[in-house]
Amino acid sequence: MQKEGERLIPINIVDEMKSSYIDYSMSVIVSRALPDVRDGLKPVHRRVLYGMYGLGVFSNRKYLKSARIVGDVLGKYHPHGDSSVYDAMVRMAQDWSLRYPQVDGQGNFGSMDGDPPAAMRYTEARLKKISDEVLSDLDKETVDFQNNFDDSLQEPTVMPTKIPNLLVNGTSGIAVGMATNMAPHNLSESVDAICAYIDNKEITIDELMQHIIAPDFPTGGIIYGYDGVRDAFHTGRGRVVLRAKVSFDEIGNRNAIIVSEIPYQVNKAEMIARTAELVKDEKIPGIHEIRDESDRKGLRIVYELKNDAIPNVVLNLLYKYTALQTSFSVNNIALVHGRPEQLNLKDIIHHFVEHRHEVIVRRTQFELKKAKERAHILEGFMKVIGTQDALDRAISIIRHSANPQAAKEGLIEAFELSDIQAQAILDLRLARLTGMELDKIRDEYDAIMKEIENLEDILANEPRRFQIIKDELIEIKEKYGDERRTEIDYSGGEMSIEDIIPNEAVVLTISHAGYVKRTSLSEYKIQSRGGVGNKAATTRDSDFLEYIVSATNHQYMLFFTEKGRCYWLRVFEIPEGSRTAKGRAVQNLINIEPDDKIKAYIRTNNLKDSEYVNQMSVVMVTKNGTIKKTSLEAYSRPRVNGVNAIEIRDNDQLLGAYLTNGTSQIMIATKNGKCIRFPEEKVREVGRGSIGVRGIAMEDNDEAIGMIVVNDVENETVLVVSEKGYGKRTAVEDYRITNRGGKGVITLNITEKTGNLIAIQNVTDEDGLMIINKSGVAIRMGMDEMRVMGRNTQGVKLINLKKNDEIAAIAKVAMDKDVEEDSEETEEGTDIVADNQEDNTITQAENETPAEENENSDSEE
Numbered sequence: 104m105q106k107e108g109e110r111l112i113p114i115n116i117v118d119e120m121k122s123s124y125i126d127y128s129m130s131v132i133v134s135r136a137l138p139d140v141r142d143g144l145k146p147v148h149r150r151v152l153y154g155m156y157g158l159g160v161f162s163n164r165k166y167l168k169s170a171r172i173v174g175d176v177l178g179k180y181h182p183h184g185d186s187s188v189y190d191a192m193v194r195m196a197q198d199w200s201l202r203y204p205q206v207d208g209q210g211n212f213g214s215m216d217g218d219p220p221a222a223m224r225y226t227e228a229r230l231k232k233i234s235d236e237v238l239s240d241l242d243k244e245t246v247d248f249q250n251n252f253d254d255s256l257q258e259p260t261v262m263p264t265k266i267p268n269l270l271v272n273g274t275s276g277i278a279v280g281m282a283t284n285m286a287p288h289n290l291s292e293s294v295d296a297i298c299a300y301i302d303n304k305e306i307t308i309d310e311l312m313q314h315i316i317a318p319d320f321p322t323g324g325i326i327y328g329y330d331g332v333r334d335a336f337h338t339g340r341g342r343v344v345l346r347a348k349v350s351f352d353e354i355g356n357r358n359a360i361i362v363s364e365i366p367y368q369v370n371k372a373e374m375i376a377r378t379a380e381l382v383k384d385e386k387i388p389g390i391h392e393i394r395d396e397s398d399r400k401g402l403r404i405v406y407e408l409k410n411d412a413i414p415n416v417v418l419n420l421l422y423k424y425t426a427l428q429t430s431f432s433v434n435n436i437a438l439v440h441g442r443p444e445q446l447n448l449k450d451i452i453h454h455f456v457e458h459r460h461e462v463i464v465r466r467t468q469f470e471l472k473k474a475k476e477r478a479h480i481l482e483g484f485m486k487v488i489g490t491q492d493a494l495d496r497a498i499s500i501i502r503h504s505a506n507p508q509a510a511k512e513g514l515i516e517a518f519e520l521s522d523i524q525a526q527a528i529l530d531l532r533l534a535r536l537t538g539m540e541l542d543k544i545r546d547e548y549d550a551i552m553k554e555i556e557n558l559e560d561i562l563a564n565e566p567r568r569f570q571i572i573k574d575e576l577i578e579i580k581e582k583y584g585d586e587r588r589t590e591i592d593y594s595g596g597e598m599s600i601e602d603i604i605p606n607e608a609v610v611l612t613i614s615h616a617g618y619v620k621r622t623s624l625s626e627y628k629i630q631s632r633g634g635v636g637n638k639a640a641t642t643r644d645s646d647f648l649e650y651i652v653s654a655t656n657h658q659y660m661l662f663f664t665e666k667g668r669c670y671w672l673r674v675f676e677i678p679e680g681s682r683t684a685k686g687r688a689v690q691n692l693i694n695i696e697p698d699d700k701i702k703a704y705i706r707t708n709n710l711k712d713s714e715y716v717n718q719m720s721v722v723m724v725t726k727n728g729t730i731k732k733t734s735l736e737a738y739s740r741p742r743v744n745g746v747n748a749i750e751i752r753d754n755d756q757l758l759g760a761y762l763t764n765g766t767s768q769i770m771i772a773t774k775n776g777k778c779i780r781f782p783e784e785k786v787r788e789v790g791r792g793s794i795g796v797r798g799i800a801m802e803d804n805d806e807a808i809g810m811i812v813v814n815d816v817e818n819e820t821v822l823v824v825s826e827k828g829y830g831k832r833t834a835v836e837d838y839r840i841t842n843r844g845g846k847g848v849i850t851l852n853i854t855e856k857t858g859n860l861i862a863i864q865n866v867t868d869e870d871g872l873m874i875i876n877k878s879g880v881a882i883r884m885g886m887d888e889m890r891v892m893g894r895n896t897q898g899v900k901l902i903n904l905k906k907n908d909e910i911a912a913i914a915k916v917a918m919d920k921d922v923e924e925d926s927e928e929t930e931e932g933t934d935i936v937a938d939n940q941e942d943n944t945i946t947q948a949e950n951e952t953p954a955e956e957n958e959n960s961d962s963e964e
Contacts, residue, residue, distance in 0.1 A: 104533070106141075106727075110213075117332055119199040119246070124418050126281060127279070128279035131278050132281070132438075132443055133281050133438065134146055135276075136277055136282075137278055137281075137283055137436060137437060137438050137443055138269060138274045138283070138285075138437050138438065139437065139438050140269060140437040140439050140444075140446065140454040140455070140458075141264075141454060141458035142237070142261050142263075142264045142268055142269070142458070143267070143268030143269025143272060143274060143834050144261075144262060145276065145646070146189060147181060147187060148191055148195065148205075149182075149261070150174055150176050150180040150257075151191055151192050151206075152234060152242075152262065153180065153231070153238075153262075154179065154180060155167075155172055155206075155229070155230050156238050156241065157179075158172060158176070159176055160167070160172065160228070160229040160230055160590075161229065161235060162207065162229060162232040163450070164229060165175045166207075166229050167228065167229060168223075168224070168226075169189065169192065169224075169226040169730070170223040170224045171201050171226075172192065172228060173185050173188045173189050173192065173223050176188050179251060179553055180252070180256070180258055182881070190849070192228060192633040193220045196208035196228060197212060199215050199321050199322050200274070200321065201272050201287070201321060202287035202289075202290075202319060202320070203236065203271055203272055203287075204231065205230070205231050205234045206228050206229075206230065206231060206234070207229050207230065207231045208226060208228050210225055210227060211225070214382050214585045215369075215370070215371045215397075216372035216373075216401070217370040218357050225422075226581040232539065232583075233266060233583050235264055235575065236264065236265040236583075237262050237264040237265070237268060238262060238263075238264075238679045239263065239264075239265055240263045240462065240466050241259065241263055243465070243466045244466075244468075245263040245461075245462045245463055245465045245466045246260060246262065246263050246465075247260045247261070248260065249903075254806075259324065265459070265575055266290070266579060266583075267290075267293050267294075268509075268800070269285065269437060269451055269455070270287075270288045270293045271287060271288055271289070271290045272287050273285040273287040273288070273318075275287045279816060280936045282434060282436070283434055283435070283437065284434050285433065285434070286320070286343065286431060286433050287318060287321065287367075288315055288318055289319035289585070289586075289588075290579070290580065290583055290584050290585070291584035291585065292314055292319070292587070294576045294577065294579060294584065295315070295580075296314035296315040296448075296452060297452050297455065297576055297668050298573050299311060299314050300449070300452045300456060301456060301569050301572060301573055302904075306335050306378050306449070308336055308447060308448055308449050311448055311449060311452070312336055312338070312448070314950045315336075315448065316587075317332045317589070318335075318343060318431070318433075319589045320345070320366075320588065321367065321433075321588065322367050322590045323348060323363075323364035323588040323589055323592070324345050324346060324348055324362060324365060324367065324588075324589055325346045325364075325589065326344065326349070326592065327592050328847065329342050329591065329593050330915045331343040331430075332591075335433035335448075336447060336448040337447055338447055338807075339433070339435035339436075339446050339450075340433060340434055340435070341432075342430050342431075342433070343431045343433060344429075345366035345428065345429050345431055346366035346422060346427065346428045346592075347428070348362070348363050348590070349361060349362050349427075350363065350420060350959050351678070351770075353671070353672075354405070357407050357408055357409070357410065358408045358412065358414050358687070359405055359407045359408060359555055360405075360406040360417065360418055360421070361416060362402070362403070363401065363405070364402060364588075365402065365634075366426065366427070366429040367403075370428045371397070371402070372397070373426075374425060374426040375820060377426070378390075378393060378421065381424055386424060387417065387421065387424060388412070388415040388713055389408055389409050389412030389420075390406055390407070390408060390409070390411070390412070390417060390419075390436075391407045391408055391409045391412075391918060392405075392407040393404075393405070393406055393422070393822065394407070394447050397867060399619075411691055411692070413676045413692065414678065416676065420600070426957075435450075437445070437451075437703070449844075452814050456569075459572045459575075460572065463568050463571055464562065464568065464900075467562055467568075468562065471555060471559065471562070474551055474554050474558060475555060476523075477551055478551045478552060478555060480523065480527045481547060481551060482524070482528070483521070483523075483524025483527055483529075484524075485501060486518050486524075486864045487518055487520070487543070488535075488544075489534060495869065496517065497514060497517070497518070497528065500517055500883050507529060509530060511526060514528055514529070520900060530654065533813065557661055557785055560675060566761070578831060584855060592904050605655045607623060607624075607656055608623070608624040608653065608654075608655055609621045609622060609653070609654055610622050610623075610626075610651060610653055610688065610914075611651070611654055611660070612651050612875070613651075613701070613805070614686065614687075615838075617688055617690060618688055618691045619677055619688075619690070620677075620678060620680035620684055620685075620686030621667065621674065621675075621677040622680060622681065622684075623657075623679065626681065626682040626722040627769075631859070640878070651873050651875050652704070652706060652914050653873070653915070655674065656673075656674050656867060657673070657674065657675065657709075658673075658674050658706050659672070659673055659674070659706070659707045659708075659710055659741075660672045660673075660674055660677070660706055661707065661721075661738060661760070661830060661846075662689070662695075662701045662703075662704045663701070663702055663723065663748050663760050664699045664700060664701050664702060664757075665699060665702045665751065665756050665757060666696070667747060667750055667751045667757070668695075668699065668746065668747060669738055669745055670694070670695060670745040671693060671710075671741035671742075671745075674706075676954075678692075681879075689701060693745070693900055694745065701759045702756055702757040702758070703758060703759045705721060705761060705762055707719070707735065707762060708927050710735075710740075711739075713736075714738070715735075715740075716734075716735045716736040717735075718735075718787060719734075719735040719762050719763065720732050720733065720734055720735060720762070720763045720765065720783075721735055721737075721738060722760070722762075722763050722769065722783070723748070723749050723757060723760045723761075724758050724759055724798060724809070724919060725751065725755045725756060725795070725809040726756050726757075726807055727754070727755045727806070727807070728773075728792065728798050728800065728806075728807045729798060730786055730797070730798030730843070731749055731772070731786075731794070731795025731817075732763070732783070732788050732789065732790060732794060732795075733788060733790065733791055733793075734788060737790070746791065747791055748760075748791055749791075749793070750792060750794045758807060758810070758811055759810055761812050763783050765784075766783065766784075766815050767783045767812045768780060768781070768782055768783065768812070768835075768840070769781055769785075769798070769810060769811075769813075770810065770812075770813060770821065770863065770865075771807055771847070772800065772809055772810070772823060772847075772850055772863040773801055773803070773860065774805060774859040774860050775804070776823075776849055776851045776852065776853040776858070776859075777799070777801070777805070777847040777848065777850065778838055778847050778849075778850060778863070779798070779838075779841060779843075779846070779847030780813075780839065781841055781842060781843045781845075782840065782843065783879045784799075785842060785843040796843070797844040798843060798846075799845065799846070799847055801845045801846070808860055808861055808862065808863065809862055809863045810863070811864060811865040812865070815867075816835045819865045819867055820832040820833060820835065820866055820867065820891050821833045821834075821835055821837075821838065821863065821865060822852070822863070822864045822865070823860055823861070823864075823898070824860070824861060824862045824874070825851060825853070825857040825858045825860055825861060825898070825910075826858035826860075826865075827858035827910075828876075828900055828902045829856075829857040829897060829898045830899065830901045831851065831892050831896060831898030831899060832866065832889050832890070832892065833892065833894050835865075838894065839848070843870065845894060849894060849895045850894060851897070854879055854897065856897070857897055857898070858909070862913045864913060864914075865915075866886045866915055867886065868886055869886075870885075870886045870900075871885050871915070872886055872913060873913065873914045874902050874910060874912075874916075875910075875911055875912050876908050876910045877909050877910075878905070880902075882902050884901070931964040
């Protein structure tokens with residue numbers, strides 16, 4: 104009911120809602136949620152810093168109660184809830200939230216586990232040293248001020264920051280109809296990029312990206328893939344994939360995944376709890392226990408694995424299902440002249456440089472004004488006290504004046520002074536009237552005049568102003584710059600296990616007792632023939648290294664057991680170990696039966712390539728000289744429990760399995776030094792369950808020791824090695840072609856000095872040879888050091904064996920020609936170390952033709 108004197112104005116509710124909501128939206132956008140492009144601060148953060156500046160809690164002062172700071176900010180500048188101010192201040196003190204924290208907190212300021220900070224009455228704070236640079240020159244009229252909420256005080260509209268705060272600390276905020284999410288970057292990189300922009304305003308974003316490579320998050324981690332970074336820098340929007348930094352370790356008898364850095368803004372406790380749920384629900388199998396071992400020294404999360412778990416597979420599942428991999432969606436929206444704009448990298452740098460330029464101009468104008476004011480006063484001093492007569496006259500005027508005002512007027516009239524100069528004269532202490540003080544005044548005046556000239560030159564010279572900006576930034580970099588925390592994996596993209604593991608050359612070693620490991624090829628040093636070798640592996644009691652093969656991480660290993668079954672492993676799934684590591688029991692990696700044992704293996708390329716698997720065949724040979732040929736396609740569908748590969752009769756065992764291309768020649772050697780050569784076509788292809796056919800006829804006391812597959816008769820040579828370290832190379836053509844099943848010809852003249860034959864391999868001058876003996880000593884040598892000699896000879900000594908040691912295995916590896924040429928033969932027992940040991944020729948050679956997939960080593964059981 105309308106009261107007397109009141110007047111009702113009808114308003115359309117739709118129009119009122121529109122108007123009110125727009126007002127609210129603009130208030131949120133401009134005064135709450137979005138940062139200013141110039142100083143990178145939202146109003147609440149700016150007010151916290153200005154409130155602490157007003158209270159004088161600088162980095163070199165004592166801490167002040169957080170409640171006092173929050174109360175001051177609330178009462179003077181920020182008329183909102185106290186939690187809004189305290190929460191903002193707390194985040195400014197957390198080194199896992201800000202790349203370069205601005206508040207120095209004392210007490211409980213929360214944790215990465217999401218623990219809340221202590222109440223503000225318990226904690227204390229002061230400004231960080233870096234915040235002095237954000238507030239620097241604030242008192243020199245460098246920025247505009249505005250009235251606070253009740254018009255009782257003034258507050259800055261922007262900070263005159265020397266730090267490119269929006270770049271280095273980023274920000275996030277949800278406004279109305281828009282949001283911002285800006286990534287932090289490295290200060291040193293940001294300064295370099297800004298200096299490059301100042302030197303060349305036409306610089307492209309790609310050129311800027313040579314300086315500021317990618318975001319740099321306070322929690323470290325790894326940026327997986329570069330496309331999102333590139334999009335963010337070019338357009339202001341992009342999805343950056345972040346991964347935890349992990350390593351593999353062995354704890355007791357178990358493999359473990361160790362996490363040392365987690366992605367930005369991930370709650371560690373929630374991540375671990377969520378992972379535990381997934382393990383319980385069996386979505387992530389293979390994890391035995393999860394422990395958070397983080398302490399004041401750093402973050403450490405341990406995922407201890409079950410014995411049968413493959414670390415890389417478990418890690419891939421963790422990336423897929425947990426916060427060990429997250430994405431940071433960059434959305435660079437900030438206020439430019441009070442209006443929200445989407446900004447690319449160059450835009451952000453441009454606006455910061457423009458702001459710094461304005462600050463330099465205004466600071467110089469302020470300093471020039473102060474210098475001129477001081478010079479004006481000094482000029483008055485020199486007029487009045489410059490000579491003894493003038494000084495006596497001034498003192499007389501002051502003594503005979505009735506009051507200070509009359510004295511001031513007398514001085515003005517007598518010496519033609521301004522009101523300011525006359526007042527300064529009256530304020531002088533008597534001590535300043537001595538001759539020494541007069542000299543100081545003259546010196547100060549000369550210095551002031553030089554300063555005025557310098558400041559006027561700055562204002563008249565734009566290149567000099569930009570040079571000042573650069574010089575101040577470089578000083579900032581020297582004071583606060585640091586190394587990147589976040590690494591970049593440029594190869595990342597859509598997630599697959601292959602992308603996690605680089606396809607580098609490795610050496611696989613398998614011991615007699617079935618312990619397997621993968622080692623980077625570069626760990627082995629090149630050594631000349633006849634060297635003693637360097638320690639390759641530590642084996643368990645009564646064990647020795649039996650097999651060694653070169654491979655690349657993305658290939659497959661097929662394992663064949665004495666019961667005639669075949670199992671699969673990707674090379675990168677084999678645990679990595681150093682050259683001297685013992686390795687892991689292969690039974691823990693594949694589902695082999697307890698009473699079965701691996702006898703042979705082959706290495707293949709991608710089994711999903713149908714053309715490849717149909718072209719290639721698997722040829723197997725047994726100790727009794729039986730040979731069997733089956734299409735690789737029959738082994739191209741990996742099964743967890745393996746498949747039947749060959750039927751093994753009593754008193755026989757599998758020696759090796761090899762890949763052939765259908766046109767190869769096969770050579771089988773025996774321990775008594777015989778060898779047979781026949782075309783692959785002589786062996787018909789049979790199914791997986793068949794026994795096979797006779798490959799070589801042998802005497803009762805003889806047995807086969809291995810087989811090679813020859814594809815290039817002219818260039819390849821036959822290398823045979825005896826158990827006591829003798830070996831030789833012979834041309835393939837020295838062995839006449841016969842039918843399958845013959846007795847063969849002599850390949851090495853067996854004597855007591857040489858011992859029985861233990862290995863046969865096909866090699867060229869380009870190849871290298873890895874030899875490992877039963878005591879674990881390894882030697883790597885180039886085949887071009889061995890001359891080709893006749894078939895029926897004893898050969899030369901390849902390795903000096905100590906005591907009763909014997910050779911356990913040999914394998915062919917690709918050699919780097921530059922390494923071989925640079926290497927010089929040294930005294931026996933010393934290593935030749937080459938600068939360039941990283942060997943990429945293996946990958947190239949193995950992928951050129953499928954026929955080259957058949958290098959393998961055999962060893963006498």
